[in-house]
Amino acid sequence: MTPLRDEIQQRRPFRSLEEEAALNLFRTVSVIEEVMSDFLREHGLTPSQYNILRILRGAGDAGLGRNEIGERMLKRAPDMTRLLDRMEAAGLVLRQRSTTDRRCVPTLLTEKGRALVDALDKPNAALQDAQFAHLSHGQLLTLIETLTQIRERLTAR
Template identity: 45%
Template structure:
């Protein structure tokens, strides 16, 4: 009997390995969730990465060095400077050079950045709720545990 993913992608033969099917299921799910959240963020003039930076800064409630922000990102970005440049141009963040070490740049969320996050909060909660509305809380906790287990076995290059 064909798996749901096998039917969705119209794969004629079963997957060769469970690891392949699990990986493709994760990737397809992430793609679905990313495209829906990206569409929401675009309504507010942000990308997912820009939202992530603002979320980090709001949560910390103080300026952070740009490299610290980069280390906390959900999705790793190769050019944190360019990302912060665009947020600064939109007046969502402002930068301050460290007086003790001029190489360190602190980034602070502005009132404009906080305001856009406040507008996003409710529709984002609604979207996230839609993603998982059909799942019992017990299953959500298990999903979280399993995803963390996958990442704990990952080897960095």
Template identity: 55%
Template sequence: MLPFRSHATLPSHSQPVAMVGELRAQIRQPGPFRSLEAEAYLNVLRTSTALLAELVELLRPHELTQPQYNVLRILRGAGEQGLPSGEIGERMVSREPDMTRLLDRMEARGFVSRQRGPADRRVVTARITDEGRRVVDALDVPVQEMHARQLGHLSEEELRTLVALLERARREPQQRGSRPVGDG
């Protein structure tokens, strides 16, 4: 278990931490968070939701979901050889529980093509089509502009620190063998 850290010295991990932050006001939480870790966790979720909402709106006119956009970017990067569907799933930013169904919808729209492997018929390789490439290429500039709007107010040093901290937060629980929990 991680050592308990807070702004106040507390004798027990279960006692509330006296902190005042923007998140408490935004979610109208009357009392303090139970821990600094809980406050950080909820801030990450709140920030992720806010950032993702703008992407969802940007993708809406193209009738794309965030997972579909992610697949198009992955397949564009894979080149002409494409990728097996299992590997696409491993590269996704957010876990997609039914990659086959996602690829079915994308193939029906002409964004991807799929082919079974000659040596192992269980392996299905997906490739981006010309139409899929056209759509994802057209989104490059608007998505980059969105990133600049969302995070451009942070300095390069702050962005590097943010990236390093988020990567560390994801990496270290896995290295300790613990499993992340889903509630805050």
């Protein structure tokens, strides 16, 4: 196991255990994101686009408005409108203005978008299994609980 200090070639010790933990987390997220980006690029998607496809699949036939999608994103997308424009141009989603409330423009998953997100379920699960297979069930539960505690403390402001 290579310590982070060696991996990033840092000569001095970390300022604190908290700093070392935070930097380890940032580095790990960066590596996971890189692997996921490479995987999705092979299928013509970005992580944000894949996240939107998953969100819309979960939303069902009614779809969701732009702001609702943005609230459910794992990582905030700065320009949701342009992102949805590109996905619509690719035939993955469809936006339809409501006939009862013109302010409401739900985004729906197209058949092409559903087929793509469905097709990625098994390969994505295999990728995640490979990333975390070396951890025990208990370690995974501890990781989830620890990350949840950190996130809740930071978002409780």
